[in-house]
Amino acid sequence: MRHRLRIAVGPVQFRIGSDWAEPVAALARLYAGYPQDDARPAEATVRLFAARPWRRWLRPSVHIGGDFVVPDALPLPLSMGLLAAEMGMNLQVALGWRRHMLLHASAVAKNGRALIMSGESGSGKSTLAALLGEGDWRLMGDEFTLIDPAGGDAFAFPRAVSLKNEAIAEIAARVDPSRLGPLLAATPKGDIRHLIPRTDAVAAMHEPAHPALLLFPRFGGETAIEPMGEGEAFVRLTEASTNYVALGEAGFAALTRLVRETPAFGISYPDSAAGMALVEQLWAEAAK
């Protein structure tokens, strides 16, 4: 394809091809600090393309393709090309990756132990992970957490964090502006701005962390902590996993082990400060 880029996030080496220069330039800026290994073949391919040649210039709209394609996915305007690239990368990992069990969850780590947060979009899992990652935690990722079926360890997928709506201002107030991507206003997922993870989080992206705490956050409402049984955590995580069924028995064993060995809680919180306080409180007990 005309414009191309190679990006390695966690264990996945991507190659991204685009009919336009803009999305690739935007990605190149976000991922400039990530390790580059030209000797490594790409495991996943993302294509950003115009459905008809003239749509490169005339009302340009970006279709998302690659190894795996969602048949009826709607294209995005070129101004949201970066979001298209992000969705394309997520799609290839969600549908193609088999080495680990994939959880749609954010994660942070401390002292080699991981806190995993799973929830729908809007639950605040990305924002909490981003905020913790600016403190004394290592950000492992805001979208996917990878569980090694053999050893049970969590592996990081620290792509650029996708900040949404109110979270943008909250994070922008704390970080150097050079770590933020362009504002993508009024996308189908709301306003979006990407945060480049800290250098140390990127440098440590191949280091595993053993799961120590599972949280199911819910943004909004009174502060509350609800201990969660193994059964409920198991069912919720099967729903949060994109390849649980495809992994078969290995997926079942990995997930069973995860919920048996890791304390789990549902938490509600009215604002980020309260959420962070809950996390630290539960971590202090879990990490004892």
Added chain:
Amino acid sequence: MSAVRTFVDLLGGRRDPAALAPRDWDGVIGVARSEAMLATLAHRLAEADLPPAVAALFADQRAAAKVAQRQALWEAEMARRALAPAGIEFVLLKGAAYAAADMSCAAGRQIGDLDILVLAHDIRRTENLLLKAGWEWVKSDPYDDAYYRQHMHELPPMIHKARDRMIDVHHTILPRTHRITPDALALVGDAVTSSAGFAVLNPADMACHCAAHMLADGDLQGGLRNLWDFHTMTRDFAAADPGYWGQLDGRAALHGLQGAVHRAARLSRDLYGTALPSGWDRQEPSDVWFRRRLFARDDWGRVTEPLLEQAFYIRSHWLRMPPAMLAKHLWTKWRKR
């Protein structure tokens, strides 16, 4: 050299994987994924000297394919449990059959839907029993439903509501309206029992079906994979039975599929190096279009010849039904867009 040619040469054993550069692998992996053959390649190169990242990816693919195959055979077992008590026997077709018979093309092969073949007079009962056992209709469109029932070689696809897996129930292997009418009774009557206990087509019929599916019915989507099936099965069957090619000729004639089977054999020789006996080992000028269609992928996994792709699509419909019916069908489909 283009990635798709490198990919085919790797499968055919004509190229040393150790000599590939990292950027060659990008294209090969991309093409293999587009053809749903990455795990097939992973098995083919299981013993090869590979870059560590490729070796790790291939190990993932082999493990995942093993799980997928087990799930596909479980699905076949579910169909057996739904149908056997009523005395309905079925023959497994395509991917699940290759897995049940533990054939070499099954190694890493993607298995999509469960395809089964039953006798035409059992088709209604089969449908009712499957509905009772938890399968349900996928297509809600009345035209499509009626079209399948009147003209196709299979029931409209059904999906199991709990396991989310599709089943295609065939009563023959080409559409009723197709110019060629294979002998469905002979296909079922002469089926054999596989190592996993399921009935599968006999070796000659299996290659006939493979060729029919690829060349007489399909538009060559997934052609490289179907051709790989054809190559490995004919190679192995011929190694086990010196009379195999002769039997294949006879069965192909019985089903009216000689053209498709011979073309599949020639293409399989051209791409993967199948050794053909005399009488089969010919040249046919029109094969060039089929080879071009099979190789029509760029290094990013995209189809490169949209006009040729379209031409093969039209060809598949042209073979499937008489011209007046085709016109009516396309008109109805177009109006519903």
